[in-house]
Amino acid sequence: MSCDVQKLREDFPLLRQTMRGKPLVYLDSAATSQKPRAVLDTLHTYYERWNANVHRGIYEISDLATQHYEAARAAVARFIHAAEPAEVIFTRNATEAINLVARAWGDANVKAGDVILLTEMEHHSNLVPWQLLAQRTGARLEFIPLDGQGRLDLAAAEKFFNDRLRLVAVTQMSNVLGTINPVAAIIRHAHAVGAVVLVDGAQGCAHIASDAQKMDCDFLAFSGHKMCGPTGIGVLYGRKRLLEAMPPFLGGGEMISVVDWREFTWNHTPWKFEAGTPAIAQAIGLGAAVEYLEKVGLDAIHAHEDTLVRYAWEKLHELPGFRPYGPPPDERGGLVAFTLDDLHAHDIAQFLDQQGVAIRAGHHCAMPLHKKLGVAATARASFYLYNTTAEVDALVAALRKALTFFGIETKTTVNV
Amino acid sequence: MSEFDDLYQAIILDHYRRPRNRGTVPDANVRVDGKNPLCGDEVRLELRVDGDGRIVDIKSSGHGCSISQASISIMTELLKGHTFEEGRRLLESVRAMMKGGEVDEEAMGELIALRGVSKFPVRIKCAMLSWTTFELAMAEFQAGRNGAGAVVSTEDEK
Numbered sequence: 001m002s003c004d005v006q007k008l009r010e011d012f013p014l015l016r017q018t019m020r021g022k023p024l025v026y027l028d029s030a031a032t033s034q035k036p037r038a039v040l041d042t043l044h045t046y047y048e049r050w051n052a053n054v055h056r057g058i059y060e061i062s063d064l065a066t067q068h069y070e071a072a073r074a075a076v077a078r079f080i081h082a083a084e085p086a087e088v089i090f091t092r093n094a095t096e097a098i099n100l101v102a103r104a105w106g107d108a109n110v111k112a113g114d115v116i117l118l119t120e121m122e123h124h125s126n127l128v129p130w131q132l133l134a135q136r137t138g139a140r141l142e143f144i145p146l147d148g149q150g151r152l153d154l155a156a157a158e159k160f161f162n163d164r165l166r167l168v169a170v171t172q173m174s175n176v177l178g179t180i181n182p183v184a185a186i187i188r189h190a191h192a193v194g195a196v197v198l199v200d201g202a203q204g205c206a207h208i209a210s211d212a213q214k215m216d217c218d219f220l221a222f223s224g225h226k227m228c229g230p231t232g233i234g235v236l237y238g239r240k241r242l243l244e245a246m247p248p249f250l251g252g253g254e255m256i257s258v259v260d261w262r263e264f265t266w267n268h269t270p271w272k273f274e275a276g277t278p279a280i281a282q283a284i285g286l287g288a289a290v291e292y293l294e295k296v297g298l299d300a301i302h303a304h305e306d307t308l309v310r311y312a313w314e315k316l317h318e319l320p321g322f323r324p325y326g327p328p329p330d331e332r333g334g335l336v337a338f339t340l341d342d343l344h345a346h347d348i349a350q351f352l353d354q355q356g357v358a359i360r361a362g363h364h365c366a367m368p369l370h371k372k373l374g375v376a377a378t379a380r381a382s383f384y385l386y387n388t389t390a391e392v393d394a395l396v397a398a399l400r401k402a403l404t405f406f407g408i409e410t411k412t413t414v415n416v
Numbered sequence: 417m418s419e420f421d422d423l424y425q426a427i428i429l430d431h432y433r434r435p436r437n438r439g440t441v442p443d444a445n446v447r448v449d450g451k452n453p454l455c456g457d458e459v460r461l462e463l464r465v466d467g468d469g470r471i472v473d474i475k476s477s478g479h480g481c482s483i484s485q486a487s488i489s490i491m492t493e494l495l496k497g498h499t500f501e502e503g504r505r506l507l508e509s510v511r512a513m514m515k516g517g518e519v520d521e522e523a524m525g526e527l528i529a530l531r532g533v534s535k536f537p538v539r540i541k542c543a544m545l546s547w548t549t550f551e552l553a554m555a556e557f558q559a560g561r562n563g564a565g566a567v568v569s570t571e572d573e574k
Binding site (some may be wrong): 020342344345346347350353354362363370375376377405406407 | 418420423424429432433454455456457458479480481482483536538539542
């Protein structure tokens with residue numbers, strides 16, 4: 001399977017723009033993706049025709065809004081192969097989804113001395129919520145280390161898989177190294193010692209066909225905006241048995257069943273976790289996004305990104321001083337974080353901006369990982385279904401110009 | 417001139433490619449560190465200051481982006497042989513310039529080349545790292561300390 005990229009690009013109005021007078025080369029989809037017309041139209045239609053608060057409204061458009069909101073939940077459930085829509089909770093983003101688990105599940109299930117196992121490649125959003133949980137409970141954080149190629153060294157983490165282990169939280173795909181992790185194997189291993197597993201799908205779900213049941217994860221968190229959906233909407237998938245046993249996260253409207261002055265009973269899952277008016281338009285927009293991705297096909301998207309990353313890998317290596325972080329293309333998704341000679345990533349990004357090429361530079365919300373890699377910052381080019389090999393060429397050409405512009409090869413020290 | 421050309425003026429690129437006053441001052445009486453955690457830029461300043469508050473020698477080490485490195489290089493050139501009082505006036509002028517304010521161009525010398533940075537809010541901290549570190553060096557020295565363990569972060573800059 002493959003994508004007809006030129007045709008797909010027509011679905012994304014923003015990509016027709018120029019930046020600094022040059023054709024826009026958008027290589028920052030790992031930060032946020034662009035949105036297809038189908039999603040933009042859905043948002044528009046919602047506000048023009050269905051805008052009303054969901055649930056409980058006794059009039060036609062409120063009923064329509066509710067139907068579309070719940071249909072989006074069903075679409076997302078289908079997209080990740082949840083057993084039923086009730087396992088899909090709408091949150092603001094992956095970060096909120098992880099915090100929900102750390103609070104609602106963590107506070108009730110994690111005790112002093114328990115081990116929470118993370119990896120050395122986690123984004124701050126799958127690290128800090130667990131640090132907070134450890135501070136509240138006295139649990140201990142441990143980390144699956146990386147090998148020299150930026151892959152998880154599971155053998156070195158074997159010692160953590162015992163009856164002290166309560167939770168493993170692991171990213172499906174690293175936002176810096178690009179590594180695609182063997183999550184199903186980690187889950188099997190964790191379940192064998194009775195631990196629960198949360199998969200951070202913020203990067204993975206947008207690019208890799210994700211089957212929650214086949215993976216057998218207990219929780220899966222992801223963000224809509226990285227997968228062609230709007231900002232402000234994310235998803236927590238949870239195994240129903242776990243969700244039902246968990247206390248609520250936030251209190252307010254919608255999450256209740258009956259409220260009295262001093263007590264309340266809570267609603268069923270998933271509404272138990274959706275206090276207050278949800279991001280209705282955004283949820284419906286996310287529904288449109290997953291339908292769009294299904295139409296193109298996740299396997300086709302993954303194959304296209306694989307082609308791009310292999311091409312980029314080859315071309316980028318022709319640059320003097322190019323140093324990538326993470327494994328070779330066989331084991332990575334569609335992104336490359338790198339340094340170029342001793343050019344600072346911010347200088348690279350600033351120069352590329354001038355050339356119409358949008359990339360990200362910095363620590364990519366993974367400061368401990370960068371410390372481990374021994375670099376303060378990296379530049380990162382990330383690809384999605386709408387990127388082309390010609391855009392990779394534009395990236396490489398711009399980087400070549402940057403090397404000349406900053407005159408790296410002529411650097412000397414002067415004392416005056 | 418585009419904003420980009422304004423940011424990366426020839427003077428900036430020259431100081432970045434050929435940084436002045438890099439290294440250590442063996443007989444320094446104040447040594448301090450500065451950090452820009454967002455970019456990972458780090459600088460160490462070593463100063464030999466005489467009894468009148470005159471900077472006899474100043475050198476820097478560390479790493480960072482072209483803007484931070486050029487700013488440090490320009491600063492060390494301007495400060496060497498001058499007093500803390502003169503240095504403080506320059507510091508205030510750079511601060512004002514970063515906020516887009518009017519400054520005495522004559523007095524600022526090559527520092528004027530950093531004016532373009534003010535149009536790139538995320539890069540202002542890069543340019544200010546050297547100066548906030550110098551400010552810490554002055555505070556340490558004037559408090560009778562040698563700066564041991566003193567670190568300033570650009571995140572503390574208001």
